Amino acid sequence: MIRNSLVVFAVFLFLLPLSAGAAGYGTAGCGLGSMVIGSDRGAKQIFAATTNGTSGSQTFGMTSGTSNCGDHGLLNLSKEREVFASENYTSLVKEMAQGKGENLNILASMYQCPIANYQEFGAMTQDKFNDLVAGAQTTPIELLSRLENQLNQHRALSKSCNIQLSVLKR
Amino acid sequence: MPSSLLVAGITVVLFALLPEVAFSKDTANNDYLAELQQHARKIKLSEQRVWHLLLKYNPRFFGAVVSEADGMDFFNAPDGKTNPESELSATLASFFLPSDQLKKNKEHPQCNFPARFKWLDQQLKFDTNRLRIQVCDRLDRWVNELDPVGVTLVFATYYLNNPASMFGHTLVRIDSRDRGGERKLTNYGANYAAIPDTDNPFLYAWRGLTGAFEGRFAIFPYYTKVQEYNNLESRDLWEYELNFTEDQLNTMLLHLWELGGTYFDYYYFQENCSYHVLSLFEIAKPELRLKDRFFFSVIPADTVKIVLEQDNLVRNAVYRPSILSQMNQKRHAMTNVQEQTLQRIVKAEISLESDEFARLSTQSQVLLLDTYMDYLQHQSMQQKNNHEVKIPHSVLLTRSRLQVAEEKTKAVTHFSSPPDHGHGADRLRIGMGHNDQEPFMEFAYRPAYHDLMARDEGYDKDSEIIFMDFKLRYFLESRRVRLDQARLLSITALNPYDSLLFKPAWRMDLNIDTLRDRNCNYCNVIKGSYGRGISYRPAFFSPLLLFSFLDLRTEFSDHLARDYRIGGDVEMGTYYDFNNHLRIKLAASYQAFILGEHKRFFTSHVVTRYAFSQNLDIRLEFNRYDHNNEGIFAVNYYF
Structure with a gap:
């Protein structure tokens, strides 16, 4: 009985208007190139725990050949800003136009700005918005390098923040 | 089997398994291993709860156990999936593997199974002079980088458009020491999900229900999941920050490392995301007994409830709107x-x-x-x-170019309510009623999930999912018990009209029902319907909702003229909330069947619900089908 009704259940799921959601939604960091591609019916993309053959107990999302990943399956710190900016690009650019927001604060923290300067960081990105995002073609990496330029030129932020990757701990 | 025989058997197995160890020149090691194994047997270590949690053993009949893990690399003994004792002995033996005998590109077992190592060390107090402790470089860097000071249970609200997410989803966030406060989004999340190997929705559903998919744990920056759920799928997130000590979190993390290398058969209703999330919490704090209460199905919102019921487990709840x-x-x-x-x-x-x-x-x-x-x-x-x-x-x-002065933080309007406020997913219903001929009693049970007349805190207020709802009626005068209705699956998504974002309402229903538009001695009919419609709510939180649907219907029964009829209906109706307790529904439809048996008739419904609490309500219903009337008074209890 249970089995039969599960069959019926499955048949009806077949009839549901499945959403066309996940098409093309990107992944980040250690999932790059290793994710199971979501179907255009809304199946979720996941960071697959792919085996790369280097150890017995495979950890997560490890793929050889992605520069964003360390061999321990986490993001390389040197790629942290880049991956963050790419994955949250629309939210980040929107917040820059607004001059404040959660993603913007995180970006400030990734440049070692003290919390007291977050507001100034946000105000600067709004003020210099047209320089930071020149047009629809600006890539996340270009945005970051322009942001670093602006930080260097900024009177207060150039002192309190630090754009060097080497300062990221560990 | 006498225990001496068993010991001999295990020793033979071990000798066969690990000749390097067994015949190693270093006989002192062997002595120490044998000593540990013997001691472990003596204190019945393999019967302890923690060992069973670590190896994911589940009880089977007659005291037997079987592990949920299906990747065989998870075990050290060939019979490790079903034999906790031999697995424990083999695990101890594996820890003695000399590092020069490791296969190329393999981690030492001490590094592969660090949670088991930690626990066995605590229990047996390894003598580091006699057991060489291995350096686990990758693991150490992983643990140091994650450096957890907290863990957060994250609930993603319902996503009706994907059957795999209909009941919500849970994952955990590992809160690192230097990623607190403003930086919470940059923490890592751990997720358990099925890895679908098909695009075909039929196979997808079938395999999801029967355990044919591999489920695996994965770890990723939490913000990618926020983008996926919050922004792509428009699902609000509820984050519950939990209280664990740093040592408990360390154990959880070490166990997660072990799980990363294996897989589980994924069962949509039982061994799903929420089930495995609960087991992570049990590993951290074995006194917690979170999974014990679930046997038929593990529904994500129920797991949130059970976590919230624990004393001092939840530190803080955060709403993250889509x-x-x-x-x-x-x-x-x-x-x-x-x-x-x-x-x-x-x-x-x-x-x-x-x-x-x-x-x-x-x-x-x-x-x-x-x-x-x-x-x-x-x-x-x-x-x-x-x-x-x-x-x-x-x-x-x-x-x-526009700047506004920093505005005061306004109270946030919640567009979804916390999942733990919802009524229980199981429902028991007892009612009494009267039709045109005689009085009857009604008994019904369903395991899931939410109907539109129930109180909607904790649920999506404009949708309904009813799964396996069985209703029996006992007719007092004719003294008969009949299956009145079995709703196998019924989904309604009202999607109230929004001129900015138009999504049509839709509904589907598959059930075994009573043929109600005639007198056939309560004969049964198999029905299926699918419809689209439109609904309207004057404002976001207005108590009034109007709806109308156009449905296609097919019905099969040997009491119909040609055993079937195909047609459609148009239905219009309204829901109105007088207050938190009192809701009323009025609906009327015109049904027309044009293939098979021809028939046209009207139906109408009036339902009033009064909720005493989250889990208890009473309803008064009046239904008319063609010329047949019935009235019912029912009590519903949710648990």
């Missing part, structure tokens, strides 16, 4: 004029460069642009390229 909810929060704060202006901006009837827009106050402009940008972001999430700005540059630029 982009759609953020947009609606802003619209909720708008005046009618502002809302109309927004609609015209969306329809491109007002340009942002126009004088009409420039004449508005800065505050108005900011509100409109912020809302418009949310709208554009929401709309464009569905499009292909993720690494492109989805909001037109001109809009962004206009917004960047």
Whole structure:
């Protein structure tokens, strides 16, 4: 009985208007190139725990050949800003136009700005918005390098923040 | 089997398994291993709860156990999946493996199974002079980088458009020491999910239900999941920050490392995301007994409830609205004029460069642009390229020229309610009623999930999922018990009309019912229907909802003229909330069957519900099918 009704259940799921959601939604960091591609019916993309053959107990999302990943399956710190900016690009650019927001604060923290300067960081990105995002073609990496330029030129932020990757701990 | 025989058997197995160890020159090691194994047996270590949690053993009949893990690398003994004792002995033996005998590119077992090592060390107090402790470089860097000071249970609300997410989803966030406060989004999340190997929705559902998919744990930056759930799928997130000590978190992490290398057969209703999330918490704190209460199905919202019921486990709850909810929060704060202006901006009837827009106050402009940008972001999430700005540059630029003074933080309007406020998913119903001939009693049970007449806190208020709802009636005069109705699956998504984002309402229903438009001695009929419609709610939190549907129907029964009929219906109705307790539904439909048996008739329903609490309500129903009437008084209990 249970089995039969599960069959019926499955048949009806077949009839549901499945959403066309996940098409093309990107992944980040250690999932790059290793994710199971979501179907255009809304199946979720996941960071697959792919085996790369280097150890017995495979950890997560490890793929050889992605520069964003360390061999321990986490993001390389040197790629942290880049991956963050790419994955949250629309939210980040929107917040820059607004001059404040959660993603913007995180970006400030990734440049070692003290919390007291977050507001100034946000105000600067709004003020210099047209320089930071020149047009629809600006890539996340270009945005970051322009942001670093602006930080260097900024009177207060150039002192309190630090754009060097080497300062990221560990 | 006498225990000496068993010991001998295990020793033979071990000798066969690990000849390097067994015949190692270092006989002192062997002595120490034998000593540990003997001691472990003596104190019955393999019977302890923690060992069973670590190896995912589940009880079977007659005291037997079987591990849920299906990747065989998870075990050290060949019979480790079903034999905790031999697995424990083999695990101890594996820890003695000399590092020069490791296969190339393999981690030492001490590094592969660090949670088991930690626990066995605590229990047996390894003598480091006699057991060489291995350096686990990758593991150490992993643990140091994650450096957890907390863990957060994250609940993603319902997503009706994907059957795999209909009941919500849970994952955990590992809160690192230096990623607190403003930086919470940069923490890592751990997720358990099925890895689907098919695009075919039929196979997808079938395999999901029967355990044919591999389920695996994965770890990823939490913000990628926020983008996926919050922004792509428009699901609000509820984050529950939990209290664990740093040592407990360390154990959980070490166990997660072990799980990363294996897989489980994924069962949609039982061994699903929420089930495995609960087991992570049990590993951290074995006194917690979170999974014990679930046997038929593990529904994500129920797991949130059980976590919240534990003393001092939840530290803090945080609501993270989806982009759609953020947009609606802003619209909720708008005046009618502002809302109309927004609609015209969306329809491109007002340009942002126009004088009409420039004449508005800065505050108005900011509100409109912020809302418009949310709208554009929401709309464009569905499009292909993720690494492109989805909001037109001109809009962004206009917004960047506007500055507003830091406004006071307003109270956030919640567009979903916390899952733990919801009624239980199981429902028991007892009722009494009367039809045109005789009185009857009614008994019903369903394991899941929520119907539109139930109190909607904790659920999506405009949708309904009913699964396996069986109802029996006992007719008092004819002294008969009949299956009145079995709703195998019924889904309704009302999607109230929104001129900005139009989504049609839809519903489907598959059930075994009584043929109610005639007198056939309560004969049964198999029915299926699918319909589309439209519903309207005057404002976001208005108590009134109007709906209408157009459905296709098929019915099969040997009491029908040609054993079947195919047709359709049009239904109109309304829901109205007088207050938290009292809701009423009025609905009427005209049904017309044009293939098979021809028939046309009207139905009408009046249902009133009064809720005493989250889990108890009473209902008064009046139903009319063609010329047949019935009235029912019922009590519903949710658990």
